Amino acid sequence: MLSATTIRASAPAILATKHLPLASGIRVASCGLLHGVQTRKFTGSTNSFFLATTPKSKQERPLKAFRERSFPHPVYTEAQMNDIKIAHRKAKTWGDWVALAAVRVMRKCFDLATGYKHDSEIASGNKTPYGTNAFHMTPQKWLARFIFLESIAGVPGMAAGMIRHLNSLRRLKRDNAWIETLLEEAYNERLHLLTFLHYRQPGLFMRTMILGAQGIFFNLFFISYLVSPRTCHRFVGYIEEEAVITYTRAIADIENGRIPEWENLLAPDIAIKYFGLGPDANMLELLKVIRADEAKHREVNHTLANLSQDEDPNPYALIYEDGKPHPTKGLDFMKPEGWEKGDIDGGVVEEYMKPGKEWKTGGKPSGGAPTGSGTTTTTSQVA
Numbered sequence: 001m002l003s004a005t006t007i008r009a010s011a012p013a014i015l016a017t018k019h020l021p022l023a024s025g026i027r028v029a030s031c032g033l034l035h036g037v038q039t040r041k042f043t044g045s046t047n048s049f050f051l052a053t054t055p056k057s058k059q060e061r062p063l064k065a066f067r068e069r070s071f072p073h074p075v076y077t078e079a080q081m082n083d084i085k086i087a088h089r090k091a092k093t094w095g096d097w098v099a100l101a102a103v104r105v106m107r108k109c110f111d112l113a114t115g116y117k118h119d120s121e122i123a124s125g126n127k128t129p130y131g132t133n134a135f136h137m138t139p140q141k142w143l144a145r146f147i148f149l150e151s152i153a154g155v156p157g158m159a160a161g162m163i164r165h166l167n168s169l170r171r172l173k174r175d176n177a178w179i180e181t182l183l184e185e186a187y188n189e190r191l192h193l194l195t196f197l198h199y200r201q202p203g204l205f206m207r208t209m210i211l212g213a214q215g216i217f218f219n220l221f222f223i224s225y226l227v228s229p230r231t232c233h234r235f236v237g238y239i240e241e242e243a244v245i246t247y248t249r250a251i252a253d254i255e256n257g258r259i260p261e262w263e264n265l266l267a268p269d270i271a272i273k274y275f276g277l278g279p280d281a282n283m284l285e286l287l288k289v290i291r292a293d294e295a296k297h298r299e300v301n302h303t304l305a306n307l308s309q310d311e312d313p314n315p316y317a318l319i320y321e322d323g324k325p326h327p328t329k330g331l332d333f334m335k336p337e338g339w340e341k342g343d344i345d346g347g348v349v350e351e352y353m354k355p356g357k358e359w360k361t362g363g364k365p366s367g368g369a370p371t372g373s374g375t376t377t378t379t380s381q382v383a
């Protein structure tokens, strides 16, 4: 029986995302689950298994009003989001090669777990994902992949931030403002995950995979970060390259009409509020903003891997007072392969490294920070 609040789905293993127009004008989603006939409520439920699957429907439980976010999402323009490209930073050091090899091994396992394949020419950037039907992905498979991907992607920023936090406490010195950027990345990835959970609730198999993967991945990453944080940031940079490839494929699938179920699928409220999307934002816009986030993570982590882990300030936390290209939280000046130290506003990062600078010694900055190429950069807001 269909009603405004409840729908019974009788087709097992059919996906949860086709909208049906109702006479009342309210759109609800038809859903099928992996195991037999299920009833899904669109109202808020205390049982997380029955969380609403219809984004932005009038039946969806309103989000609680919280105070302002600690990590507000930057605003991206449509042109900036459309301009995101698949890119690859060539491995230059032994650490880079180790990171790249680890990502390739993980990718194989990940593809296996989520039933994903794609043309290797697309991954290498030699061929666009547009106009090919090879390795067709269904909406179910995409969502399984996104959920698994995002549940893992939220780990490195938190683990790295935690280690640097403990390091700062233990060694009684400043962190050079890396922690906040790392935690912000973890928060951003978790919001990606929560967004996709509005479209599909994973079954027992996926939950078990996520549990096992997190247990293994967190511990491995934690130990690896203690040994070589630089290699770990490179590793995350390479993972984010893969994430951009995956989302580019999904976006191309929608734009080529290969996922008709998603053409009018609305973004959930949690995503509209966090990403600052319009009230009628759809899945395509959602994937574009998430892909832009991944591209930013790609740049940030490649950049951090280029810096001295103990000495350099986080260039994303500095304030640049002129219009020259420099690292930003938004998409203003993108460098997919990361900023080299010497590229950052005429080498301002190196300026901090000069002997005798207060930053290096962990002392309290007095007044303006050291400058590079006439750029004024302040340190007073970072720790």
Ligand SMILES: [Fe+2]
Pocket (backbone or CB within 6 Å): 150, 153, 188, 189, 192, 290, 293, 294
């Ligand atoms: Fe993500």
Ligand SMILES: [Fe+2]
Pocket (backbone or CB within 6 Å): 153, 189, 240, 243, 293, 294, 297
């Ligand atoms: Fe990411």
